[in-house]
Amino acid sequence: MIILADVAAGPVSSSSGVNLVVVLALIIVIEALALRLMKWHSVGRCFLDSTLMNLASALVGFLIFSAGLGWWSLLIAFVLSVVIEAGVLLLLKRHPARRTWLASLIANAASYAVLCVLVLIPIF
Numbered sequence: 001m002i003i004l005a006d007v008a009a010g011p012v013s014s015s016s017g018v019n020l021v022v023v024l025a026l027i028i029v030i031e032a033l034a035l036r037l038m039k040w041h042s043v044g045r046c047f048l049d050s051t052l053m054n055l056a057s058a059l060v061g062f063l064i065f066s067a068g069l070g071w072w073s074l075l076i077a078f079v080l081s082v083v084i085e086a087g088v089l090l091l092l093k094r095h096p097a098r099r100t101w102l103a104s105l106i107a108n109a110a111s112y113a114v115l116c117v118l119v120l121i122p123i124f
Contacts (some may be wrong), residue, residue, distance in 0.1 A: 031107035053085035
């Protein structure tokens with residue numbers, strides 16, 4: 001199975017029973033909204049950047065969670081999501097490095113908070 005978004009999308013989907021497409025869309029929306037609230041760019045550009053950065057972190061997530069490290073996988077996935085997605089945003093050259101790293105950190109904190117809730121309290 002190919003994971004098309006954030007590092008944690010696949011495992012969250014399988015552990016919570018939520019459809020993978022729903023999880024992927026949720027991650028992209030949450031991170032795009034976080035970028036927009038930080039005045040990253042226009043709404044459309046925030047959604048584009050969120051999609052690109054999550055596509056880049058997908059394969060790494062699949063590899064991490066297939067290693068079966070339990071909750072350590074979530075921490076490793078979070079750190080790698082921030083690093084990979086900041087790298088993508090840096091390549092897009094929209095803002096200085098400091099602001100780019102902060103945007104990646106905040107966007108991932110927001111999406112991982114929601115993903116943790118989905119894992120702990122399956123609502124779908």
